Amino acid sequence: MALSFREYGSGFPVVMLHAFPLDGRMWESNAASLAEEGYRVIVPDLTGFGRSEGGPTTVGMEYMAREVSETVASLGIPKAVFCGLSMGGYVLLRLYDIFPLSFKALILCDTSARADSDEKREAREQMIETVESEGPGVLVESMLPDLVSKKTLDGNEQLMSDLAEIVLEQPSDSVCSALRGMAARPDSGPLLKEISIPTLLMFGEDDSVTGLDAANELLEGIPDARLETIEGAGHYSNLEAPEEFDNHLISFLKSLDLSR
Ligand code: MLT
Secondary structure, three states: OOOOEEEEOOOEEEEEEOOOOOOHHHHHHHHHHHHHOOEEEEEEOOOOOOOOOOOOOOOOHHHHHHHHHHHHHHOOOOOEEEEEEOHHHHHHHHHHHHOHHHEEEEEEEOOOOOOOOHHHHHHHHHHHHHHHHHOOHHHHHHOHHHHOOHHHHHHOHHHHHHHHHHHHOOOHHHHHHHHHHHHOOOOOHHHHHHOOOOEEEEEEOOOOOOOHHHHHHHHHHOOOEEEEEEOOOOOOHHHHOHHHHHHHHHHHHHOOOOOO
């Protein structure tokens, strides 16, 4: 099923995939900046999030990837630059595995090629039980503060309340389906050496969820990759330091030959 999406600007297409447990609104300001620079930005709400319909009990990263691909194909776009943050990045690694020719370039932010550890899977199981009984509101207190940097937590009340609002709007079923899907995702490590397109990695310096060790694995594994770290930002680097994030993104896009 095709996904609900927002579209900004015109030019070479850039598709941006959001993190968990958010929706496409997390890219609003970045997408507007890219549109101003002359790109066509497509921002889907991944399966069950935002305005997109839910899927099965377990929504794997490959399931989401196929829905993204259908959505992009329905717009008549054969090739795009794809950008994903955290869960969005897990989805992109699966998408590259299935449809590598749809990629002009890749941007992976605050994400990892690794599968979950047993410990992480257990933590997700517990999170599913709590969300099923109490709703996604529990994530606002139990998860959000650990995702951002101390600087953001202490100094950016507006962002924290915007994030909470988005989290609270996500349906519990979709949150749980995505948690099951992330827990079941395969190790994308073996894929990295096959990624034959220019790749930008962007990580908040204070990302305690997908830290710099995950960034370095991607950097060492992907042949044509470069890494930009973002000072003062945690896991949501695009929201915590939007200006620096956008500058790196735009300079990477300008370095690409998008004429073919
Ligand atoms: C995200 O930001 O998408 C999540 O932190 C990903 C995860 O839970 O592994």
